[in-house]
Amino acid sequence: MLDHPPEGQVPRRSGDQPPAAYVIEGTFPDVVLRADAPVSAHFAVAFAQALKAAVVAHTGSLRSIAKAAGVTHPTVMRILDGQTLPDLRSISGLEVALQARLYPAYLHQQFSEPQPAANEPSAEAEQDR
Numbered sequence: 001m002l003d004h005p006p007e008g009q010v011p012r013r014s015g016d017q018p019p020a021a022y023v024i025e026g027t028f029p030d031v032v033l034r035a036d037a038p039v040s041a042h043f044a045v046a047f048a049q050a051l052k053a054a055v056v057a058h059t060g061s062l063r064s065i066a067k068a069a070g071v072t073h074p075t076v077m078r079i080l081d082g083q084t085l086p087d088l089r090s091i092s093g094l095e096v097a098l099q100a101r102l103y104p105a106y107l108h109q110q111f112s113e114p115q116p117a118a119n120e121p122s123a124e125a126e127q128d129r
Helices: 039-057 062-069 073-080 088-098 107-111 123-128
Strands: 023-027 030-033
Touching: 030 039, 039 073, 039 088, 039 107, 062 073, 062 088, 073 088
Parallel strands: none
Antiparallel strands: 023 030
């Protein structure tokens, strides 16, 4: 039988700490992260910031939002406090309940390798010369 983590929690890989462990300034989710923070911590900050804004704009209580999302109130609090990485069930449920995009869809571009412009040869092409 597989051992599953509690709802709303994702098992840590590579020794990553909860996102809040990488904070050097501010209160989660309005924080500055350490330079060595993993990409997942940056995604967690962006998600929690979007969640916080959507909750403020919503007319319901945090408990009613959690219930509509199919997650527990403590799960939402742990996400907002940076104590856990949100799982897909929590992300999708909260987006549907709040009718808002919360997942930082384009944040990956900040962590991508720069690509050569269309008119510039790639590094591989330069090496072949």
